[in-house]
Amino acid sequence: MQTFFFIGKGGVGKTTISASFASGLAKKGLKTLIVSLDPAHNLGDALNKDVFGKVVKISDNLDATEVDIDRAIVEYLTEMSKKMKNTYKYLSVLNIDRYFDVLRNSPGIEEYVTLEAIRKFLETDYSAIVFDTPPTGITLRVFAMPRISVVWTNSLIDMRRRILSKRQMVENIKGPISDVLDGEEVKIPSKESEDPVMQELFTYKKDMVNLMERFSSEENYVSVVTMAEELAFAESKRIRDALRENNIKLRRIYLNKYLEIENPPRELLGKIEEQKRVVEKMRKEFNEVEIREVPLLTESPRGIEALISIYEKYLV
Template sequence: MKSIFFVGKGGVGKSTLSATAAWQLSRAGHRVFAISFDPAHNLGDIFGLSLSDAKATVDANLDLAEADLDRAAERYIQKNVDILNQMYSYTKAFNLDLYFKVLRYSPGVEEYAALTVLEEVFRTETDYDYVVFDTPPTALTLRILALPNIAVTWIDRLRRIRREILRKRYTIHNLSGKYIEGGVQLPYKEEDDEVIRQLSRLFKQYVDLYARLRGGDNSIAVVFNPDFLSRRESERIITGLNDLKLPLRAAFDNKFTREMSAAADEVENSLFGAERSIPVVRVPFNGSGKEDTYRMDFDITAALTGQETHTWTDQA
């Protein structure tokens, strides 16, 4: 399964190009799943559908969905409450429900909720040839894409701390012998410790996800318009992707008209220089405003798949 992320400033046309790419790939015979992480609901509006986290079928080769990040956050928090309640059921010292009720509003929860949805898509939707991601505005997108690597670093540190706890337990056990009657014997071996098992499971999960995002089957396309604000936002995106070592495969200068040629030249040269290592595609402005704007004549997929450019007029 291959994946494509369309990233960029709000309003540049990420949703339109995501929808167009998904439709064109499906018309070329590929099984495609397009999912939006953008709370603006544009992907559904473009197809004239009200999307949710349950799949909606457009045709035999194309399914759509919209990630419900609020619901995902609730599931993420509840799952962690359940795990901790299970691990620490021997003590009544913690009122975990009380603490976790406020976590829904804590910084980072939305990003981790989105990350769990992203990981689930890669793990479960393997029947598709392509998954197309319509992303939220730049800052949230970059935080989501950065989280797998950050999570790996933190989990590795937590595992080392937990191993130190287990070693100290083992020392105390050897000194004190058996625990008092009626007490709870805490594990001191890694293979018996549920915390280590959970941390190791998460570590592998995020290592695999980060490898997937960096791999050859993943493509990230930056979408921008030929204007100053769009250029500055795209600069931040490109810098962020370079820092994360994630693959920028193509750039789309969207809503282009001939009158904008000079501005487009300036923006493109500023972002990518004269010698460009990735394809920079100028997508003509479509001012029709129709719901079926995804039925674009212009081929979006060629720059992302390495295939020859197609004409889609006869297939619309």
């Protein structure tokens, strides 16, 4: 499976470029899914089809969806709550439902759920998945999350080991530890292999390591969509550096809405001069990255035909 992420600010053309790219891959015969992870969805508008909260077939090889992040947050917390109740059966005081509203609105939850959504899509059997991402800051935090989670999980695993080893010490003296729960005797685990908390931590760590590997793999293509303006230069550098910290390569920069005008009017001369300057600087600074100009079209591209034509003309 190949994965593609298109990142950048709102309005630069992320949706247009990623939808064109996905349509082009599908036309070439790859079973392709395009996923919008941007809460400000407009993939449906580009495709002329309602794809919110469901996977919809667009053409022979192309499916599309806009992830309903609010629903995904509720689902994630519900799943979490069930898991906690199962894992901590003997801790009846732990009632996650009481904290549901706090958790739903807590900082960072959107990044977690976005990462979880990505992880689930990676388990499908598409040959290519194209992600139209949320604004840059969120996307970069999502990319950083697997690495940070592994560090966290390692500390939690250490802590859990210490707890289990204390329990084993007690067991060596007093025999198996148990508690009575709803009139039933429940053994309190002391071995890693029978401790659901430890198993949960191992599974979670494995998932995060897999995501880290996928994000840094050769099959993952991360591109920036921006415009040929001075600000884009600094922005692209920041993105490249942030990606690098997570061992992710920046593959392409798309300079969208590029002005290509014969005999431009005087009012546009400055803008066109700026474009030229920015492209030159970019080629120098980003010599390992492919830079593509996508012209400003006379009409906002809508529908699969228009998108495929953008792919064939500018993105291949």
